[in-house]
Amino acid sequence: ASLALADAVSKPAVQSQQEMHKNSDPKAPPMTKAEFEQAKQIYFERCAGCHGVLRKGATGKPLTPDITLGKGTDYLKVFIGYGSPAGMPNWQSSGEMDAATVDLMARYIQQEPPTPPEYSLADIEKTRKIYLPVEKRPTKKMNSYNLENIFSVTLRDSGEVALIDGDSKQIINIIKTGYAVHISRMSKSGRYLYVIGRDARINLIDLWLPKPDNVAEVKVGLEARSVETSKFKGFEDKIAVAGTYWPPQFVIMDGDTLKPRKVVSTRGMTVDNEYHPEPRVASIVGSHYKPEFVINAKETGKIMMVDYSDLNNLKTTTLDSAKFLHDGGFDSSGRYFLVAANASNKIAVVDTKVGKLAALVDVGKIPHPGRGANFVHPKYGPVWSTSHLGSEEVTLIGTDPVKHPQYAWKAVETFKGQGGGSLFIKTHPKSKNLWVDTPLNPDAKISQSVAVYDINNLAKGPQIVDVAGCAKLGDDGAKRVVQPEYNKAGDEVWFSVWSAKNKQSAIVVVDDKTRQCKAVIKDKRLITPTGKFNVFNTQHDVY
């Protein structure tokens, strides 16, 4: 799974003398076995996240042969090469795939999708490595870093995370991880950092070591996006959980050794009472009110509140919401969890105190909040906000049923951002700014800049900050400015300027008050930076 796209593409398969792939429907365009294997790997790394391993569709359209065969290779090549305004990336015109690869993928998606293997608890346990046993780990912090202001930065295509000291902006360590780490999460105490690769490899990093590094590792499946730890009193740092895209299941582990304890399948009926074979696990959060994880199954629209206090008698409350569940975060009180149901254009609100769905709120097209942004609106009181992948709208939802009941769980205000293709929105309790990125907008000017609003005067409209311009990377190739993340003090906001793997990228630190670039972190080791997670803000769900 660590095979990078560029490597795969640079070794075109020799078609003639090789054995051909056998497809059940002979109408599918011919491919050699080697081409099929190469395309399978690229599909896994680039396409499966949106279209599903079984190609049944979710964020992206279904790509099963009953649909793709009718479209044919030429049509599919245009779509793959040039993308669509609905969010399909322009793989060829962005320079990320060459014409031969686009042709390969167009032929591949007309074949029957291969069914990947299942993955049991024993399979998981076999992959587990302990680099430093618990008894040999330090009993107190052994370094002088200000741990709470460290950023864990995904280096997507190199299969690493960079730990960057938020105070000095120096790289503390570059740590080998799974491929394309998706998120980083902190243990309740702030000592352990968990990262999960797209290939479902989890790395446990101990921030107390003289130089923070891996202490354990496990591969929990074939494809994954989410990892979380127990936050409830009495269970601090004790339990970890990871959700996988394939197989569709979640795994509960010991927090300090990653020893798998329980695997639970998410296959079953959707909220429309139809069977789904691949309900992938999207976001997971640890409840602050109960010993529970809130686990979101994408395709079924079911939200599972899983009680981790007794794994042998596992109690789960399942809430019906809407399809397809994706990303989300807590409101400012930490009681309500708001999650995007992106195919329904809704936000589901979970009351983690009583274990019930509080509301389903209609928002714009394909909401994509990341963890969202909480602030106090002058009129509506506390609100949580989301931007959208499929529209230029930013939507605010009232989150205070006690003091502002008339606004609670309603979309109280919608205003325009720079354009569609937004992935993340962010503010901080100490800030007056609301930052909205647009990395997937097809217009380079928009994907390379961000919009920032004054939360006390949203009507004034945004100021546009040319973040990529600050990085001074030149005109060389596509760059996307992605994911605002605050430092602990809430006076700096960090952005990734995400270039192709073989091009220079950077992290731009913007002064939150002046909205001017304050620092640019450039280093040849910073390959394809995407998500950034400040230790303190992640540990305490501050966003």
Ligand code: DHE
């Ligand atoms: Fe993400 C969060 C899934 C594409 C960067 N992404 C999430 C979460 C899920 C998810 C389920 C929530 C995890 C949680 O909170 O527990 N992401 C997917 C996909 O299925 C999708 C659409 C396609 C894919 O193939 O993976 C996808 N995501 C991307 C990207 O292309 C991004 C920009 C770069 C990358 O590394 O792949 C990307 N996703 C992120 C980031 C977060 C995230 C940075 C966490 C944001 C935060 O602030 O919490």
